[in-house]
Amino acid sequence: MNEFDFIRRLSDQTSSRKHSARVLAGIGDDAAVLGGLADRNTVITTDLLVEGIDFYRDATPPRLLGHKALAISLSDIAAMGARPLWSLLTIGLPADIWATNFKEEFYEGYFVLADKYGVTLVGGDLSEVKGEIVIDSIVMGEVAAGSATWRSSASPGDQIFVTGTLGGAAAGLKLIEMGARLGPDGLSSLPAPSKRGAGTEPGAVATGSLAETQTSELKAIEALLHRQLQPQPRVGWGLVLSQERLATAMIDISDGLSSDLAHLCEASNAGALIQSALIPIDHDVITMCGRRALDPLMLALNGGEDFELLFTVHPDNVGRLPKRVDGVELSHIGEVTCEPFAVRIAEKDRVWDLQPQGFSHFKE
Amino acid sequence: MNEFDFIRRLSDQTSSRKHSARVLAGIGDDAAVLGGLADRNTVITTDLLVEGIDFYRDATPPRLLGHKALAISLSDIAAMGARPLWSLLTIGLPADIWATNFKEEFYEGYFVLADKYGVTLVGGDLSEVKGEIVIDSIVMGEVAAGSATWRSSASPGDQIFVTGTLGGAAAGLKLIEMGARLGPDGLSSLPAPSKRGAGTEPGAVATGSLAETQTSELKAIEALLHRQLQPQPRVGWGLVLSQERLATAMIDISDGLSSDLAHLCEASNAGALIQSALIPIDHDVITMCGRRALDPLMLALNGGEDFELLFTVHPDNVGRLPKRVDGVELSHIGEVTCEPFAVRIAEKDRVWDLQPQGFSHFKE
Numbered sequence: 215m216n217e218f219d220f221i222r223r224l225s226d227q228t229s230s231r232k233h234s235a236r237v238l239a240g241i242g243d244d245a246a247v248l249g250g251l252a253d254r255n256t257v258i259t260t261d262l263l264v265e266g267i268d269f270y271r272d273a274t275p276p277r278l279l280g281h282k283a284l285a286i287s288l289s290d291i292a293a294m295g296a297r298p299l300w301s302l303l304t305i306g307l308p309a310d311i312w313a314t315n316f317k318e319e320f321y322e323g324y325f326v327l328a329d330k331y332g333v334t335l336v337g338g339d340l341s342e343v344k345g346e347i348v349i350d351s352i353v354m355g356e357v358a359a360g361s362a363t364w365r366s367s368a369s370p371g372d373q374i375f376v377t378g379t380l381g382g383a384a385a386g387l388k389l390i391e392m393g394a395r396l397g398p399d400g401l402s403s404l405p406a407p408s409k410r411g412a413g414t415e416p417g418a419v420a421t422g423s424l425a426e427t428q429t430s431e432l433k434a435i436e437a438l439l440h441r442q443l444q445p446q447p448r449v450g451w452g453l454v455l456s457q458e459r460l461a462t463a464m465i466d467i468s469d470g471l472s473s474d475l476a477h478l479c480e481a482s483n484a485g486a487l488i489q490s491a492l493i494p495i496d497h498d499v500i501t502m503c504g505r506r507a508l509d510p511l512m513l514a515l516n517g518g519e520d521f522e523l524l525f526t527v528h529p530d531n532v533g534r535l536p537k538r539v540d541g542v543e544l545s546h547i548g549e550v551t552c553e554p555f556a557v558r559i560a561e562k563d564r565v566w567d568l569q570p571q572g573f574s575h576f577k578e
Numbered sequence: 579m580n581e582f583d584f585i586r587r588l589s590d591q592t593s594s595r596k597h598s599a600r601v602l603a604g605i606g607d608d609a610a611v612l613g614g615l616a617d618r619n620t621v622i623t624t625d626l627l628v629e630g631i632d633f634y635r636d637a638t639p640p641r642l643l644g645h646k647a648l649a650i651s652l653s654d655i656a657a658m659g660a661r662p663l664w665s666l667l668t669i670g671l672p673a674d675i676w677a678t679n680f681k682e683e684f685y686e687g688y689f690v691l692a693d694k695y696g697v698t699l700v701g702g703d704l705s706e707v708k709g710e711i712v713i714d715s716i717v718m719g720e721v722a723a724g725s726a727t728w729r730s731s732a733s734p735g736d737q738i739f740v741t742g743t744l745g746g747a748a749a750g751l752k753l754i755e756m757g758a759r760l761g762p763d764g765l766s767s768l769p770a771p772s773k774r775g776a777g778t779e780p781g782a783v784a785t786g787s788l789a790e791t792q793t794s795e796l797k798a799i800e801a802l803l804h805r806q807l808q809p810q811p812r813v814g815w816g817l818v819l820s821q822e823r824l825a826t827a828m829i830d831i832s833d834g835l836s837s838d839l840a841h842l843c844e845a846s847n848a849g850a851l852i853q854s855a856l857i858p859i860d861h862d863v864i865t866m867c868g869r870r871a872l873d874p875l876m877l878a879l880n881g882g883e884d885f886e887l888l889f890t891v892h893p894d895n896v897g898r899l900p901k902r903v904d905g906v907e908l909s910h911i912g913e914v915t916c917e918p919f920a921v922r923i924a925e926k927d928r929v930w931d932l933q934p935q936g937f938s939h940f941k942e
Contacts, residue, residue, distance in 0.1 A: 243729050244828075256620060257611050258718070260701060264707050267705060267706050302622065306712060327579045339714070340626075342631050343628050343633070343709070345707070346707065365608070423743075460674075465624075
């Protein structure tokens with residue numbers, strides 16, 4: 215099968231699952247053509263995933279990579295309060311990977327998530343690469359005119375919220391770097407025991423009551439790998455917050471809470487004070503860190519890729535916030551302040567400057 | 579400068595050149611937001627450029643690479659008969675290239691072309707790669723509702739036309755592979771003499787009257803390198819053909835005339851007969867091939883990346899075609915036939931099957 219045959223098959227697959235009546239033509243022409251509505255704004259985002267930088271080939275089942283490629287762009291659309299509708303996918307594959315069933319599994323994971331949110335793949339590109347796998351994920355959506363939630367519109371006094379829990383994706387990455395792997399039926403390889411960690415011994419997954427502790431720790435490890443490899447975009451929350459005009463500003467947590475809160479404050483020309491005790495640390499992170507001399511709070515503050523939504527709400531509207539959307543709860547973590555760029559965290563009686571320590575591709 | 583600083587600077591640059599009042603927000607938020615019109619269709623395309631596959635780093639000045647990345651996507655928009663309005667650009671760069679002024683020169687070339695067509699960069703992504711440079715170019719445009727020119731709507735009897743000339747980009751690639759290079763002020767390195775070519779001698783650029791022939795050959799070489807490295811999208815022609823409803827079907831020549839004509843015929847469930855003598859071979863290709871035992875017709879038929887427009891016109895409308903648009907002329911090369919997938923070329927008294935021999939990333 216050459217690339218044209220593969221694209222033709224993709225086109226057939228997408229025709230059979232066309233969710234949106236407003237796709238006039240998708241895959242198979244020079245460009246996709248979409249019908250518009252006058253009272254809507256179009257929202258578009260693109261995210262590059264590079265092997266060895268954004269994922270490890272040997273640690274990422276292709277199906278989960280397909281899921282993640284779409285999920286990270288859906289998360290951007292969610293952060294604008296928009297409804298995702300269409301996507302494009304550009305893939306560069308080494309010839310040896312092209313010859314495997316990588317692409318079939320990849321698209322399988324991609325389409326399961328696309329179907330969940332009614333997203334239609336309308337185009338893309340496919341090329342050989344000599345080096346690492348590269349994936350560019352593009353998603354378009356729509357939002358009622360004037361309803362998009364920017365990063366730049368938070369005001370002093372607004373209350374700061376975050377969906378779900380934090381630190382899980384970063385802990386999953388640490389576990390992968392320690393050797394943990396997901397197979398088709400759950401964990402296929404365990405992390406090497408931490409060298410510095412208290413309470414670990416060579417070859418052991420955990421100490422204490424072996425049968426019991428192992429089971430709970432294995433469950434935590436598997437959950438954290440899924441947090442890293444199969445992130446869930448908060449599309450439902452994004453829609454509720456924009457439709458009800460509850461969020462004054464919003465961003466998704468891709469680089470890490472400390473970095474993304476700094477981005478939001480910088481864009482809004484404001485500051486923030488968050489409460490250490492209110493940060494919703496992923497429970498599995500606490501389980502995993504307890505035995506590995508890692509600090510769960512640091513993972514929750516600085517670990518990236520949780521793809522939760524971080525947003526601000528006018529104090530008058532806090533009472534109107536739903537308790538949960540799609541089963542995902544909220545945490546109230548702090549308040550927007552008037553001092554530009556001053557992002558601080560209170561821990562017991564002390565207040566610290568919160569340095570952005572999330573992910574950056576290129577260092578100064 | 580880290581990636582955030584660089585993106586901020588890009589955002590400042592693009593704000594100062596915002597062509598489209600309908601960009602509500604571009605670079606600097608999670609996604610770009612665009613205002614819509616009800617009587618328009620949105621058109622979107624994406625193209626991946628990979629170092630070593632689509633370009634050679636040492637043969638491609640960054641400024642021209644920036645131009646080409648945008649040009650190839652503008653060409654897709656032109657082939658739909660749409661007006662380009664917005665773009666996104668995703669780049670993966672090795673750390674050593676990031677440290678140079680590659681990106682500044684790249685964006686300079688990109689913006690010169692974007693300004694020419696009033697295109698606003700509204701987003702993108704930037705990442706480190708370990709291997710080759712990768713660039714994903716995304717362009718969005720609009721076309722009056724119902725006016726997009728598909729590949730699939732050619733009918734038997736329609737006349738086949740192509741803009742400009744063919745073979746130049748492929749000849750330029752051959753020259754690059756023979757060692758020719760463009761510097762900031764024209765040719766910086768000449769192609770090695772062809773080993774099999776008649777009339778060449780070691781170290782010589784050309785034979786015959788040295789001063790005279792060399793000048794004309796040097797000019798041809800430089801022009802062909804520009805055809806390869808700095809293709810000109812036929813945006814004006816695309817707009818005229820769709821606005822006047824002259825083209826029944828259209829595609830841009832990216833893979834090569836033989837391949838792209840086959841794509842158009844396949845999509846239209848039709849065939850084609852073209853006349854060998856009517857193929858508009860680039861004049862510089864004839865000059866260059868004459869001394870190198872290469873066949874200009876083969877380059878014009880099978881060479882890719884000319885980014886000319888190939889389109890079909892109902893016989894009643896042929897008289898309404900403009901002679902030229904933006905200084906670019908047309909050639910009438912053949913006719914659509916009723917036998918599906920039968921693409922043929924007539925040469926003197928004989929008719930041959932025209933095999934698609936253009937570019938394909940992955941072989942069967």
